[in-house]
Amino acid sequence: MPDAxxxxxxxxxxxxxxxxxxxxxxxxxxxxxxxxxxxxTRTSGGFRLYAEEQVHRLALIKQMxxxxxxxxxxxxxxDARDTARDDAAAPTARRAARRQLxxxxxxxxERVAKMRRQLEQSEGLADALRAESRGAERTT
Amino acid sequence: MPDAxxxxxxxxxxxxxxxxxxxxxxxxxxxxxxxxxxxxTRTSGGFRLYAEEQVHRLALIKQMxxxxxxxxxxxxxxDARDTARDDAAAPTARRAARRQLxxxxxxxxERVAKMRRQLEQSEGLADALRAESRGAERTT
DNA sequence: TCAACTGTTACGATGCGTAAATGTGC
DNA sequence: AGCACATTTACGCATCGTAACAGTTG
Numbered sequence: 001m002p003d004a005x006x007x008x009x010x011x012x013x014x015x016x017x018x019x020x021x022x023x024x025x026x027x028x029x030x031x032x033x034x035x036x037x038x039x040x041t042r043t044s045g046g047f048r049l050y051a052e053e054q055v056h057r058l059a060l061i062k063q064m065x066x067x068x069x070x071x072x073x074x075x076x077x078x079d080a081r082d083t084a085r086d087d088a089a090a091p092t093a094r095r096a097a098r099r100q101l102x103x104x105x106x107x108x109x110e111r112v113a114k115m116r117r118q119l120e121q122s123e124g125l126a127d128a129l130r131a132e133s134r135g136a137e138r139t140t
Numbered sequence: 141m142p143d144a145x146x147x148x149x150x151x152x153x154x155x156x157x158x159x160x161x162x163x164x165x166x167x168x169x170x171x172x173x174x175x176x177x178x179x180x181t182r183t184s185g186g187f188r189l190y191a192e193e194q195v196h197r198l199a200l201i202k203q204m205x206x207x208x209x210x211x212x213x214x215x216x217x218x219d220a221r222d223t224a225r226d227d228a229a230a231p232t233a234r235r236a237a238r239r240q241l242x243x244x245x246x247x248x249x250e251r252v253a254k255m256r257r258q259l260e261q262s263e264g265l266a267d268a269l270r271a272e273s274r275g276a277e278r279t280t
Numbered sequence: 281t282c283a284a285c286t287g288t289t290a291c292g293a294t295g296c297g298t299a300a301a302t303g304t305g306c
Numbered sequence: 307a308g309c310a311c312a313t314t315t316a317c318g319c320a321t322c323g324t325a326a327c328a329g330t331t332g
Contacts, residue, residue, distance in 0.1 A: 063262050063264065101272050102270065108265050108266040109266040111262075112263055112266065115255070122207045130245040132224060133224070
């Protein structure tokens with residue numbers, strides 16, 4: 001699977017990518033600055049050009065955000081993912097990377113659970129506010 | 141209901157309060173700096189002393205955080221709440237404050253719903269990571 | 281008097297928003 | 307030639323974390 005080195009006709013500019021994923025241009029550039037993703041290539045004039053792979057990568061990143069991963073954690077995760085997928089990497093390294101991914105998966109699940117609990121708390125908030133808006137005097 | 145001007149024997153120091161609510165000292169002080177809550181009083185030496193009311197107030201604030209209220213929004217909400225509860229406030233003002241609270245309640249509910257949707261997205265993440273950790277090559 | 285707690289001040293990190301001035305692509 | 311889109315640089319803001327150093331409490 002030589003992957004054909006990416007079809008140049010399907011490359012997207014940053015605006016298209018940002019639109020599809022739902023992030024701002026600023027954010028996409030910032031992620032690049034932080035080493036989370038690099039455009040596939042650039043035009044001779046300097047415009048960033050992205051392939052589908054990077055769009056997926058950004059979507060992944062966007063999923064990590066709401067559960068509180070820092071950009072540094074995301075970078076580590078993505079690095080591990082890259083290593084785990086890299087056929088040319090040493091088997092030892094790939095195994096280590098897969099373990100890391102498994103750990104991150106666990107961590108992600110825990111964070112989701114934690115956020116769910118907080119959300120439940122915050123639901124009570126909406127109710128409490130509605131109650132107060134109707135004039136509550138409960139001193140409990 | 142003169143409220144007895146707060147029982148001095150039950151006043152808490154900032155550490156106790158932070159522990160109970162689950163916030164750092166820094167955060168509690170910062171919220172005060174931003175006008176979200178003031179200690180009931182202070183010792184002659186300058187130690188902040190809080191009554192139950194402020195503990196509840198902090199708990200309220202903590203509930204607003206996970207759904208993305210900014211500190212400014214929280215301050216507005218709390219101000220409205222204070223006005224709505226203030227027997228000495230003008231009836232017109234109190235009515236306006238109650239409407240505000242109702243609006244915030246709606247907003248809070250919407251935010252909860254929105255976050256719930258994002259969380260669902262992030263659940264897929266954990267599964268995807270686990271899959272990759274076992275070595276996936278699925279190209280969509 | 282000592283340990284634990286608290287006070288203020290200030291600098292730093294994160295994660296972008298928001299210009300401003302300029303160049304690129306079609 | 308024009309107009310949308312992109313580039314870099316840079317300053318700003320929110321929300322605390324983290325010293326550092328001094329004072330308070332019991």
